[in-house]
Amino acid sequence: MATHEFEIREEIALAATPEQVWDAIATGPGLDSWFMGHSEIAPGKGGTNRLEMPGYTQESTITAWEPGRHLAFRGDDPDGTFAAFEFLIEGREGGSSVLRCVHNGLLGDDWEAQYDGIKVGDAMHLRKLAAYLAHFPGRTSKFNLFLIGPAVADAAKAWSTFADTLSVGEITEGARVRLDVPGLANLTGTVDFVSAPHCVGVHTPNGILMLLRGYLHALVVEYHGFSDDEDETKIETAYKSWLDTAFA
Template sequence: MPHEFELAKEIELDATPEQVWEAIATGPGIDSWFMGRTEIEPHEGGRSRFTMMGGVNESTVTAWEPGKRFGYRSDENPDGIFMAFEYLIEGRDGGSTVLRLVQNGFLGDDWETEYEAMRAGWDMYLHKLAQYLAHFPGRTARAVISAARPNTGDPDRVWTALTAAIGLSGPVTEGAPVRLALDGLPPIEGVVDYAGLPSFLGVRTGDGLYRFIHSGPSRRNVLVLGHHVFSNDVDERTAEHAWNSWLDRVLA
């Protein structure tokens, strides 16, 4: 039976309202920090399409006030489940902006697990949005790399293998240096910018934002990569192949 819910988040961003709008209400902007690929028809009543790993979700734009308010509502599933989102943008003195997000709709039978996953996930993605606006302003991702492996096993074992593969030892803390090598790509060097184990690990480099996500045993122990690379030199197909090969080695 569908369960109604509402989730609200707020974050202050070191960016103007116009920059925030471009990041949350345009396809290229969203594709520079969020998962998957998004296309948006820029007007109220327009259609939006979200594509990720072969799946497609479509929505209708319900609010379109550039620089102030953006909302959309997903098409309803046969069982009545849908999602609605509203972003409210408020400029502050000094050039910063407060972004408020409200998400509501209906979840399925395992709604408590879904709700907690979304709540924690939004904390990570809004942090990623802040990193994008602070470190890559005016740029859009040249490569969006997604990969997923279900049933990877115990989170402790997976994180031990993954952190070792990116040069981390001991407790994972923000600011810790990261270095790894992938076949066919230049060495990747950066720092931990989000330490949210056992669910999330974020790395920022001079030309990218990298995210490693583990769903936990209640959601099939899925390990997900969600990377955004801003370098003009990157070839998306080559990078995606390199990361998938790397992931297979780490999990072997």
């Protein structure tokens, strides 16, 4: 198998203190409040970051651990590929921060599609981190969903379906939306970030939703719920049904 090196650098300003940013990136509950899948952290240099997603689990070794400043970890796969992340936090005036992220590693034979998916996904997950810290500070999610749906080759169809579900003609940052998902009560929200025609992130009074057309055109729903009044099973069932039927 041929391997291909990659490196992606991102930087984002966050309306949160370095300590708040650290809690969001270096604890399991913090990561589960904005990142994909489910994470468990055994803290400290030499500790572990275990990420579980449907059909995939990766355990990374923590290679740098300076609370409030510097976090790094690396996960190696049996086929020789690996992924490494490094986060640097810089405090700014007014209780804000800048987070710099370097994601590098080796990709396998399908490296071009993997790289395209990673590049979009990295940027959008950092935007989701910003939404979490801005709208649900000091809280951690009660549950989070990571649901993978069908592959949709037609990007325009996927994007228009996202817009229909948000009850808007055009998806733009800052737009007010109304979620229309069969089986769930309508909720109003605000669009926090957009990368057309790949991804849109919305926060509601109860949580953060991201709709994504990602790797190999697969559709993904990520949801982080912060309210005790929501029924996780009902929400998961509704979004699974939406993924199965809305794009048929």
